[in-house]
Amino acid sequence: MADWKVPGSPEGDALAPGLSANLAEIQRRFGESDDLIVRRLTLGIPSHPEAAVVYLQGAVNEDAIARHIIQPLTLDAAVLAGEAIADPLTGADPLQRHLVSIADSQKATRWSELLKFMPMGSAVLLIDGIAEALLLRVRRDLDRAISEPESASVVRGPREGFIEHLQSNIALVRRRIRTSDLRVRSLLVGERTQTRVAMLYLHGVAEEGIVQEVHRRLSAIKIDGVLESGYIEEQIQDHPYSIFPTVRHNERVDIVLGNILEGRVAILTDGTPFALIVPATFPSLLQVSEDYYERWPIGTFARWVRYGATTISLTLTAFYVAIISFNQELVPIGLLLRLVGNRTGLPFPALVEALALEAAFEVLREAGLRLPRPIGQAVSIVGVLVLGEAAVRAGVVGPIMIIVVAASALSSFAIPDYSLVNSFRIARIGVIILAGTFGLFGLMWGVLFVVTHMISLRSFGVPYMSPLAPTSGRALMRDGLGRMLWPSVGHRPFRVTQDRKRQETGQ
Amino acid sequence: MLAVVNKLSILTTYAPIVTAVPATRDAWVSAWLAALLSALIALISYSLLLRFPGQTIFVIARQVLGPSPGRLFNVALSGLLLYFAGNAIRAFAEVFVTAMVPDTPVVTLNVMMAALALLGALGGIAVLTRLSEMVGPIMILSFLVIVGLTSPQIHVERLLPVFEYGPEPMVLQAVTPIAVFGEVGWTVFLVMPYLREPRQAKKAILAATAISGFMVSLGAALLIATMGPHLIDRELFPTLTIARAVELAEFLTRIEWIVASLWMGSMQVKIALLLYGAIGALRDALGQHKGWPIPVAVSVAAVAWAELGFEGPKDVMASFDPATALPLALLLVVVMPGLLLLVSLVRGKRLSPSGKAANHG
Numbered sequence: 001m002a003d004w005k006v007p008g009s010p011e012g013d014a015l016a017p018g019l020s021a022n023l024a025e026i027q028r029r030f031g032e033s034d035d036l037i038v039r040r041l042t043l044g045i046p047s048h049p050e051a052a053v054v055y056l057q058g059a060v061n062e063d064a065i066a067r068h069i070i071q072p073l074t075l076d077a078a079v080l081a082g083e084a085i086a087d088p089l090t091g092a093d094p095l096q097r098h099l100v101s102i103a104d105s106q107k108a109t110r111w112s113e114l115l116k117f118m119p120m121g122s123a124v125l126l127i128d129g130i131a132e133a134l135l136l137r138v139r140r141d142l143d144r145a146i147s148e149p150e151s152a153s154v155v156r157g158p159r160e161g162f163i164e165h166l167q168s169n170i171a172l173v174r175r176r177i178r179t180s181d182l183r184v185r186s187l188l189v190g191e192r193t194q195t196r197v198a199m200l201y202l203h204g205v206a207e208e209g210i211v212q213e214v215h216r217r218l219s220a221i222k223i224d225g226v227l228e229s230g231y232i233e234e235q236i237q238d239h240p241y242s243i244f245p246t247v248r249h250n251e252r253v254d255i256v257l258g259n260i261l262e263g264r265v266a267i268l269t270d271g272t273p274f275a276l277i278v279p280a281t282f283p284s285l286l287q288v289s290e291d292y293y294e295r296w297p298i299g300t301f302a303r304w305v306r307y308g309a310t311t312i313s314l315t316l317t318a319f320y321v322a323i324i325s326f327n328q329e330l331v332p333i334g335l336l337l338r339l340v341g342n343r344t345g346l347p348f349p350a351l352v353e354a355l356a357l358e359a360a361f362e363v364l365r366e367a368g369l370r371l372p373r374p375i376g377q378a379v380s381i382v383g384v385l386v387l388g389e390a391a392v393r394a395g396v397v398g399p400i401m402i403i404v405v406a407a408s409a410l411s412s413f414a415i416p417d418y419s420l421v422n423s424f425r426i427a428r429i430g431v432i433i434l435a436g437t438f439g440l441f442g443l444m445w446g447v448l449f450v451v452t453h454m455i456s457l458r459s460f461g462v463p464y465m466s467p468l469a470p471t472s473g474r475a476l477m478r479d480g481l482g483r484m485l486w487p488s489v490g491h492r493p494f495r496v497t498q499d500r501k502r503q504e505t506g507q
Numbered sequence: 508m509l510a511v512v513n514k515l516s517i518l519t520t521y522a523p524i525v526t527a528v529p530a531t532r533d534a535w536v537s538a539w540l541a542a543l544l545s546a547l548i549a550l551i552s553y554s555l556l557l558r559f560p561g562q563t564i565f566v567i568a569r570q571v572l573g574p575s576p577g578r579l580f581n582v583a584l585s586g587l588l589l590y591f592a593g594n595a596i597r598a599f600a601e602v603f604v605t606a607m608v609p610d611t612p613v614v615t616l617n618v619m620m621a622a623l624a625l626l627g628a629l630g631g632i633a634v635l636t637r638l639s640e641m642v643g644p645i646m647i648l649s650f651l652v653i654v655g656l657t658s659p660q661i662h663v664e665r666l667l668p669v670f671e672y673g674p675e676p677m678v679l680q681a682v683t684p685i686a687v688f689g690e691v692g693w694t695v696f697l698v699m700p701y702l703r704e705p706r707q708a709k710k711a712i713l714a715a716t717a718i719s720g721f722m723v724s725l726g727a728a729l730l731i732a733t734m735g736p737h738l739i740d741r742e743l744f745p746t747l748t749i750a751r752a753v754e755l756a757e758f759l760t761r762i763e764w765i766v767a768s769l770w771m772g773s774m775q776v777k778i779a780l781l782l783y784g785a786i787g788a789l790r791d792a793l794g795q796h797k798g799w800p801i802p803v804a805v806s807v808a809a810v811a812w813a814e815l816g817f818e819g820p821k822d823v824m825a826s827f828d829p830a831t832a833l834p835l836a837l838l839l840v841v842v843m844p845g846l847l848l849l850v851s852l853v854r855g856k857r858l859s860p861s862g863k864a865a866n867h868g
Contacts, residue, residue: 303787326608438615441608442766445619449626455637456630469637471644505796 013111019050019128026054026124029115035059041070042134043095043127044077055123055138064102064138065123072099073125081176092127092134096353100125103139120194141165146172149251149273151418156293160253161248166196166270172253173200173268177260181205187218189232189269193225196270197232200256205263205492205499210460214278229269229276236267236278238458243426245419246459252264254289263497279459279496280468286310286416291483300482307481309414312407313424314450317354318435320404320441324350326439342398351436353397357405360387519793532736533677535728539652540677541684542720548685548840549692549712556699557706558857564696564844565791571851578792580843585788587839589805592781593812594826596620599774600813601823606747617813620771620778620799625806627779628786632697635779642772649769650722653762654729656753661732682829684723685836690777691715692840718825782806 014407016022023038030036035057043049053069055062078097092107108114109132114124142165145236149161162169170184181203189197197218201211217236226232226499234240250256251273256266257276267276291299304429323330324339331339346353364383368376384406391397406429415421434442457464467475478484478491492499559567564584569577600616608616627635670677691712699708733749750763785805790796817823826832851857 327764330764332760436609437609438619440764441603441611441616441767444771445623446773448623451641452623452626452630452634452638452775455641456626456634463633463637465637465641469641471640 011217015109015111015131015133017129017131019052019126022126023052023054023110026114031110039070040075044074050128052126053123054118054126054348056118057204059119059121060123060138060139061140066464068101068138069123069125069136070099078235091130092125092132095125095127096134100134100136102136102138106135108133108135141167143168148250152250152252152255152288154288154293154446157289158254161251162253162256162268162273162275164271164273166198166268169273169275170198170200171267173257173266176189176253176257176389183261186217189218189221189223190226191222193227193399195226197226198268200260200266200268202260202263205261205497206265207263207496207498210496211265211278213460214267218267226269226271226317228234228272229267229274231396232267232269233276234274239462242452242457243423244282244457244464245285245417245423245455246464248285248417249274249419250277252289258289258292262492263409263499279462281459281462282454282464283466283468284493285420286415287414289439296483296485306414306416306452309411310424312417313412314428314431315443315447316411317358317404317428318431318446320401321350321354321432322435322440325436341401342400346398347396349436350401353401353437354405354432355429357397357401361405362425392403467493532666532671532731533722534680534731535666536669537677537680538684538724538727539720540681542596542716544681544685546689546712546716548711549695549716551841551848552692552695552698552844553708553712555844556696556708556850558851560705561700563700563787564847565788567847569791571847571854581788581792582844585785585792585805586782587835588785588788589809589812590835591839592624592778592785592809593816594823595774595778595781596809597813597817598823598826599771599778601820602770603767605820606763614630614814617810620774621806621810621813623775624778624782625802627775628783629802631783632701635776635783636698639776642769646773647718647722650726650763653750653753654725656762657729657733657749658751660813661729663732665732665735665811666728679829685833690840692844694780696844699779707754710728772847782809785809
């Protein structure tokens with residue numbers, strides 16, 4: 001508990017020495033809330049000082065309070081009286097040292113401390129005649145079982161995903177990276193939610209400047225509440241107005257571990273299984289853990305497929321719209337005749353047709369996501385098969401346009417990072433409009449615009465497109481566009497780490 | 508790579524600007540000559556910047572000439588760069604309207620290219636360098652692939668005899684490309700202040716010159732060997748014509764769009780560099796180092812010049828005429844840095860170890 005950052009207390013919020021006064025004040029501060037429990041007790045020592053344990057029901061483990069706080073204070077104290085505990089009591093220190101068997105406890109003398117830690121699951125021990133309290137952490141943790149994350153499944157690899165409980169998530173990391181160099185720095189974010197956030201990194205491997213910058217940005221967050229790591233992501237990212245993510249999020253433990261080992265910083269947030277990883281670069285967003293679990297040729301091929309799919313996702317529909325609308329000369333005559341034949345009698349220009357299908361696809365996707373899974377699947381099937389078939393039969397859209405839009409959509413799902421999928425969805429619509437307005441020139445302009453924008457991005461000082469641009473041929477070969485054999489991948493991504501060598505080559 | 512990409516922007520327009528004299532056949536040799544002279548020109552900028560490590564030309568101008576003359580120098584520099592940016596924007600638009608998108612108004616292409624270049628310019632040198640690192644290798648590789656694809660139509664004998672008209676026309680032919688190749692000096696001006704090892708810039712100048720010289724020379728040789736010098740004289744954009752003739756397996760055809768795409772990328776870098784310089788010079792002159800008004804104003808001015816400064820393609824091609832292009836190009840890449848170098852030598856000005864301009868004379 002002592003690790004949490006406590007903001008400066010306002011003047012005049014010191015605890016009073018009288019128990020009654022303190023209890024009245026605490027009732028006042030919590031507005032007579034029904035879940036505020038005050039358990040008055042008499043300490044089992046000769047001077048019989050009155051005391052009270054105060055806590056918020058639901059936030060604490062009441063069994064732990066009974067066993068480790070109330071029982072020792074009332075019964076065990078009698079045994080120790082006159083030996084270890086001075087009588088009369090002059091402070092809470094002897095009780096903390098000799099009676100209370102709660103590991104995480106600290107003294108507090110200010111109301112601001114009490115009000116901060118009680119909602120987090122601390123019980124407060126107030127003693128009559130002493131102007132200090134003991135904060136005893138007896139939080140009730142609502143864990144769930146560790147399971148495979150639904151948002152990122154693998155064929156080969158561990159099935160562990162983070163859960164909503166921060167300490168469990170830190171334990172998942174600690175269990176796998178067994179070195180004293182793994183550092184955890186915690187702080188509280190959110191004026192009202194007081195959400196615990198932890199930075200995890202490898203000391204000596206992560207770039208110290210990046211670690212400091214992450215801590216600075218986290219400390220500077222001013223927000224009412226943090227319900228998910230997305231709240232934090234938006235406040236620490238470098239380019240808030242860009243559609244491209246410069247902070248990676250993932251709920252797979254192995255991906256977070258891999259990134260920590262590469263020298264990146266992981267940010268875990270209490271209440272969400274999604275960890276944030278910084279710095280995030282575009283090539284790193286196209287990598288998945290299986291790239292490293294499969295043999296290197298397979299991993300390399302999979303990466304090429306993803307780069308190709310990303311390109312197709314951005315340009316295929318736009319390219320089709322451009323050649324149908326303006327640049328028919330690019331199509332070999334046989335194919336052109338087929339394309340023209342399929343479009344005969346269609347009422348809409350290719351641009352409108354493409355945008356309508358893209359819109360229909362987006363609606364289906366949203367509907368499929370928000371509905372319960374069995375119904376969502378049914379909606380998707382109805383949408384794709386029934387509506388698509390009916391639209392073609394009705395002569396509203398061409399079959400090739402459906403193929404093209406579907407291929408673009410499928411390609412976008414080959415992008416492993418969901419935020420990046422969304423970014424390319426938005427970019428794709430822009431490029432389609434440009435291609436439908438200016439033909440291939442518009443498509444080229446759009447692609448150059450997107451590429452230039454991506455190149456101008458940075459994530460915590462690291463160029464977003466590195467090692468593509470700035471180009472590092474070695475990094476690209478070893479663990480960029482492809483992945484070489486492990487001894488060759490013996491270097492961490494430069495610009496991210498201060499210790500580039502993972503291991504001696506060949507080990 | 509920034510200098511290479513900047514110079515490769517000449518690939519599409521190289522042929523038309525060197526066919527004004529009879530020795531078209533020797534254009535591939537002229538490319539080397541132009542590249543060599545441009546490397547020498549770039550060394551002037553290099554020598555000046557070595558005296559003021561870490562300083563941009565805008566700051567150097569004020570340090571060497573004094574505050575007010577330095578600001579005037581920067582205004583003039585900004586105007587000159589705007590002129591070249593406008594020329595480049597219009598040349599780009601004319602090539603596209605003539606060869607690729609005849610129904611699109613020139614003004615649309617002017618605005619779109621200026622917007623694309625502004626996006627790059629706002630990112631600064633780091634972004635332009637990274638963009639070049641991405642575009643450059645793709646350009647070089649694609650160009651070599653196109654060379655390979657056109658190989659069945661290459662007739663090396665069309666390059667012979669070499670020096671049929673003697674060295675003089677060949678030297679004359681190299682004059683106009685110097686205006687474009689010489690921009691490596693301008694690139695050095697912008698990049699060198701940010702290099703950790705400024706002395707490495709000399710190697711970069713020579714490497715960029717060698718690569719771009721080879722590429723442009725190869726491009727010229729390819730054009731001549733494929734079409735012959737006489738046909739090139741009659742074609743406005745022979746590079747696109749050759750690309751149009753490529754056909755692979757009766758499926759991959761009309762690859763001039765690939766050439767156009769690559770050229771578009773290199774033109775973006777080239778125009779962005781010019782806009783970046785014009786914006787930087789004007790910002791320094793006006794003491795406004797942040798904000799949108801100056802970048803937007805500079806871009807609008809470049810588009811206005813591109814739109815109003817030319818009546819048609821002939822005007823654009825005339826701007827490549829040595830009589831017009833060379834004096835202004837030399838003013839930018841030789842006279843202005845040369846003047847600063849000379850004055851700094853005469854007045855003994857150089858950057859002191861403390862980082863302030865000091866008089867060591």
